[in-house]
Amino acid sequence: RLKCMMRHVLKVLLLLTFYFHVSTADTHSLQYFYTAVTSGTTLPEFTAVGVIDEEQFGYYDSNISKYKPSEKIIVHHPDYWSREQTWFKARIKALTQQFYQTTGVHTLQGMYGCVLNDDGTTKGYRQYGYDGE
Template sequence: MKAAALLFIIGLLLVSGGSHSLQYFYTAVTPGTDFPEFTAVGLVDGEQFMYYDSNIRQAIPKVDWIKNNEGPDYWTRTTQIIQRFEAIYKDSIGTVMQRFNQSGGE
């Protein structure tokens, strides 16, 4: 019998000036699924502008306006920040699996 996959989703909503919204969604799942163990998606006013997952290990732009306005330093910093979140989430998944006596295998 396979253990059920655990899933964490957290959304962070920041609003500035009342006219725009910035949201980040972080998703972590237990190892052994066909889905990346960690993903991050950034949205401005509901439009996805960036993506990261634990397979590619790099934040990438998803729309032209961000590609044309942010350089490599921005993407390096963003990748580093998200990788810190990834480490925290992976740690949390491990803790939850222990507490619920889930080995992650058969």
């Protein structure tokens, strides 16, 4: 799943570099930030933000269940965010059961992305945190 996800990220990054002009940067970066929260709060149960070259290009949350792109981004796979929401909700449910924390408010955060260097090399990463750790 990670290898497939990174291929998707790299494709999106390459496409998006045509939409953003950064004259002083030798590298380009694409990052996604996710937060899943157990129910029982006024916060959305799932939130995702996409950032390219430190500029937000999209937003999604479970309250609106709709991807909100910036004006510079036109095309995006319509089912991508709902699949990510489903995955994160399943993971936070599994974690709360695994740690016997089925009550209270808990969070699962994810961050992944990649960097495209001016020499064509790339570097990817993926990190998770549960309840701030």
